Amino acid sequence: MNTNVNFNLEQLGCKAGITQRFYQLALTKNLHEFSVHEVRSEANMEATIKAISPIKESYTHLPLDASKRAQNQVRIFDLEDTIILISVWDQYYTITGAGEAREKLDEVMSNIRKALPPTKPSDPNTV
Secondary structure (H helix, E strand, C coil), rough: CCCCCCCCCCCCHHHHHHHHHHHHHHHCCCCHHHHHHHHECCCCHHHHHHHHCCCCEEEECCCCHHHHHEEEEEEECCCCCCCEEEEEEEEEEEEEEECCCHHHHHHHHHHHHHHHCCCCCCCCCCC
C-alpha cells in the first residue's frame, strides 16, 4: 500500500506554510508520536525557547511590524528526532510536537508547559 502526500506550498501564505512545513518534516523524518497543548499565557516566546534544547534548526514567521512580533509569531524547532511547532497570537499559544519516542516528546512538551503558566483572571468570577 502506498500513501502519497502532496504539499502545495506555492498556494499558501507564510503562516500556513510554516504549519505545512512542520507536517512535512514530521512525515519526512517518519515521526509518529504527536502531542498538542493549548494555553493562554502571559509568558513571552523567549521564555518558551529557553525551555527547548538542543535546537538544531528553526523556521520562523514574524509580522513585518516589529511592535507586534513579541506576541504574534509562528516557529518550528527541529531537535533532530523531535520537532515542535509553536504558534502564539496575543496570549493564546498552540504547541504541537512530533517525535520518534513518546518519552522524549512528553519531556519536551512538559518543559514547554512549565515555561507557559496559564493566565489567571483577576476577577474570581471569570471562567
